[in-house]
Amino acid sequence: MTTVTDIRFPFQDPALSPERRADDLLSRLPLQDKAGLLFVGISVFGDPTLPSAMFPAPSLETTVSKLRINHIYVIGDADSAREFAQWHNRSQDIAARTGFGIPITFGTDPRHGFHFNPGASAAAKVFSQWPEHLGFGALRSEELVERYADVIRREYTAVGLRLALHPQIDLATEPRWARLNATFGEDPDLVARLGAAYVRGLQGSALGRESVSAMAKHFPGGGPQKDGEDPHFAYGKEQVYPGRRWDDHLKPFIAAIDAGVSQMMPYYGMPVGTEYEEIGFAFNKAIITDLLRTELGFDGIVCTDFGLVSDVEMFGAPFPARAWGVEHLSAQERIARLFDAGCDQLGGEFCVSELLATVRSGLVTEERLDQSARRVLIEKFTLGLFEERHVDADGAKAAVATDEMVRAGIDAQRDSHTLLTNGTADAPTLPLPAGLKIYAKNIDGSVFDGCEIVDDPAAADLAVLRIAAAYEPRTNGFELFMHAGSLDYTDDERDEILAVCAAVPTVLVVNLDRPAILTPFVDVAAAIIAEYGATDRSVADVLLGRAEPRGRLPIDLPRSMASVEANKSDTPFDMPDALFRFGHGLTYGA
Known part of the structure; x- marks a missing residue:
């Protein structure tokens, strides 16, 4: 905590407004320090003096003390909340010894779900575990989403994370898109309401010292990708609008701005066949300055998606x-385009020397850097980072993954289950009675209390199969983590499932990280239930009737790839001949 005796300059005085403090500090910073403010570096959890073995990133110590970058995106996990907090404090000590002692803003992608993608999300480890965001779309509760985001806020702040690179408020209108599981679904109005609730849960009624800054993404709406391919890769760079539904994709971002969201991230994609220039959104001045800042009135920080400048x-x-x-x-011309477009920070980049060169050459003025650096500093002061540089490492354990938080996460996992089919009206399969002989695959049989687990479907009364939605595995680097391509199961996958269904009444538990084509199974499975991230125990609780499925589909499920290909990528509820429609969901009472 800053005391009166610590105050040598106005920027150190917490009684002054964040704006006045930012102006004072900015007037004192050399160009190198200003430039460092305009990057979000990457650090993998571990020894801050060592470079990353996972990503092309220097050590955290080099990033902060040499490059003067003090926004850090954290990858990897600690073994405990206390260890995470200690690492944070050690890293802040490095920043305190550097230049004017600007504290680090640590940020992260979502950490409370089940899906692991090192460039998009981390599975929960030390934190409480909840369904993926698509599961919240299935539950449709603004109150629940705000409560969940408040849990995230409390857990993040306990270990020193103050920037959430979420919520992802894109629309799930293209069923093949690999990032669909992190959305709230395809209904623009629902996504807008849930996205605004998420921002309120992270930030409160206004950004302040107890807040986590929310970065809504991916403006002006990712999702309508040509053929469902992702713009992390050149073959997926085109965003298309065959239904002319551009405005639907803006609705969630307008709602987030109204809720006071502090930051925005534009997507990689480039609009094709619209009024806008066909270049990536972050490079596009008509998108960032004219639309986002002028028309929609957003004056917060715009951080680019990661890696727009450098090949790695x-x-x-x-x-x-x-x-x-x-x-x-x-590289320098790309940087100049990004700042001219209206962006403030370069995500996942370390090319400070290239930014400095653009200033020396006149491609970017120092005055333009000052505009963005001021925004960044105002947020740091508003969050209270200069006053509370450290977190309570000993108290972190008691504040993270509390019994209340864990129970709430499990309740959400169970409630979000969506019952798609359930035997017949006269003879429902679920909930399961006790005493059955169960053949269990891809699920721990010990969770079926009161039932006998057998190794052979022929010896079982019933089978329970946990399966994933289909995708086409890619084999090249980062693509490995993207579930993309066809939604059809392979012949081998389909035949293996059908063989079990033929041998014994079978319950399919499908993880919907993307829409699944369940047509081959819908008439032969005894029941089909969808989940969006759930432990084996949570699944069993629902199947055995200890909890009820309350979710309704937040997306259409296609009948075939023909219906997927006929679906207009930008248009909600456009799936022709869907097998299950948005909103479908049975209950045990009906």
Whole structure:
């Protein structure tokens, strides 16, 4: 905590407004320090003096003390909340010894679900565990989402995380898109309400010293990707609007702005066939300055998605910069385009020397850097980072994954289950009675209390199979983590499931991280239930009737790939001949 005796400069005085403090500090900073404010670096949890073995990133110590970057995106996990908090405090000590002692803003992608993608999300480890965001779309409760985001806020602040690179408030209108599981579904109005609730839960009624800053993404709406391919890769760079439904994708972002969201992240994609220039959204001045800032009135921080400037290698494969439409530009020219467009920070980049060179060459003025640096500093002061540089490492254990938080996460996992089919009206399969002989696959049989687990479907009264939604595995570096391509199961996958269904009445438990084509199974499975991230125990609680499925589909489920291909990528509820429609969900009472 800052005391009166610590105050040597106005920026150190907590009695002054964040704006006045930012102006004072900015007037004192050398150009190198200003430039460092305009990057979000990457650090993998571990020794801050060592470079990352996972990502092309220098050590945290080098990032902060040499490059003067003090926004850090954290990858990896500690073994405990206390260890996480200690690492945070050690890292802040490095920042305190550097220049004017600007504290680090630590940020992260979602950490409370089940899905692991090192460039998009981390599965819960030390934190409480909840369904993926699509499961909240299935429950449709603004109150629950706000309560969940408040849990995130409390757990993040306990270990020193003050920036959430979420919520992801894109629309799930293209069923093949690999990022669909992190959305709230395809209904623009529902996503807008839930997204605004999420912002309120993270930030409160206004950003302050107890808040986590929310970064809504991916403006002006990711999702309508051509053929469902993701713009992390050159073959997925095109966003298309065959239904002319651009405004639907803006609705959630307008709601987030109204809720006071502090930051925005534009997506990689480039709009095709619209009024806008066909270049990546972050490079597009008509998108960032004219639309986001002028028309929608957003004056917070705009951080680019990661890696728009520099080519790198990840997971043993080349990973070119996502500079779609401006691939021909040099690194300095790309940087100049981004700042001219209205962006404030370069995500996942370390090329401070290139930014400094753009100033020296006149491509970017120092006055333009000052505009963005001021926004960044105002947020740091508003969050109280200069006054509370450290967190209570000993108290972190008691504040993270409390019994209340864990129970609430489990309740949400169970409630979000969506019952798609259930035997017949006269003879429902679920809930299961006690005493059955169960053949269990991809689920721990010990969770079926009161039942006998057998190894052979022929010896069982019933089978329970946990299956994933289908995808086409990719084999090149970062692509390995993206579930993309066809939604059809392979012949081998389909036949294996059908063989069990033929041998014994079978309950299919389907993880919907993307829509699944369940047509081959719908008439032969005894019941089909969907989940969006749930432990085996949570699944068993629902199947055995200890909890009831309360979810309703937040997306359409296609009957075939023909219906997927006929679906307009930008248009909600456009799936022709869907097998199950948005809103479908049975209960045990009906």
